[in-house]
Amino acid sequence: MKYPVAAFLLLFAFIGCSKNNNSSPSGSFSATIGSASYQGTTTLGAYSYNLGELAIVSYSQRTNDTSAFQVTMPWPAKVFNQVLPADSLLTLSYSAKGKEYDAWSTEGQLQLTITSIDSTGHKITGSFTATGHTSANFNDSVVITNGKFSTGYNVNP
Numbered sequence: 001m002k003y004p005v006a007a008f009l010l011l012f013a014f015i016g017c018s019k020n021n022n023s024s025p026s027g028s029f030s031a032t033i034g035s036a037s038y039q040g041t042t043t044l045g046a047y048s049y050n051l052g053e054l055a056i057v058s059y060s061q062r063t064n065d066t067s068a069f070q071v072t073m074p075w076p077a078k079v080f081n082q083v084l085p086a087d088s089l090l091t092l093s094y095s096a097k098g099k100e101y102d103a104w105s106t107e108g109q110l111q112l113t114i115t116s117i118d119s120t121g122h123k124i125t126g127s128f129t130a131t132g133h134t135s136a137n138f139n140d141s142v143v144i145t146n147g148k149f150s151t152g153y154n155v156n157p
Helices: 004-015
Strands: 028-033 037-039 043-049 055-063 066-074 091-097 099-104 110-118 123-131 141-156
Touching: 028 055, 055 141, 091 110, 091 123, 091 141, 099 141
Parallel strands: 043 141
Antiparallel strands: 028 037, 028 141, 043 055, 055 066, 066 091, 091 099, 099 123, 110 123, 123 141
């Protein structure tokens, strides 16, 4: 994926290098990609104080292919139940069948709404729509609708 920093944060979430003692159980993540359904088998989140960024990663492992999503957002989110304002940190990546599709809120390609946050219990819920493009060919794109996530997140330095 294009966002190694956020993926690195989630690696810390997996191995437990968190400042809090709350484990981050797998959450839920679903979307419609074109006409196909995506249902994540593992979904996790991580927040970095130093970066001011929260990342949510979900993947679905299948026999022939593993597909994955990564959503990063500036943190703390100050807007609820409406589309977050465009920000260079608000991005989405979707990888499947050897291709990566990216969407940027600053380009109008990603709309993300945070519906609830529990900052004490470290849980977040939201929804999104996006149009992702490959870096090699802007005309190679996927439309992602009905995106929903609900997950815990770990807090990292």
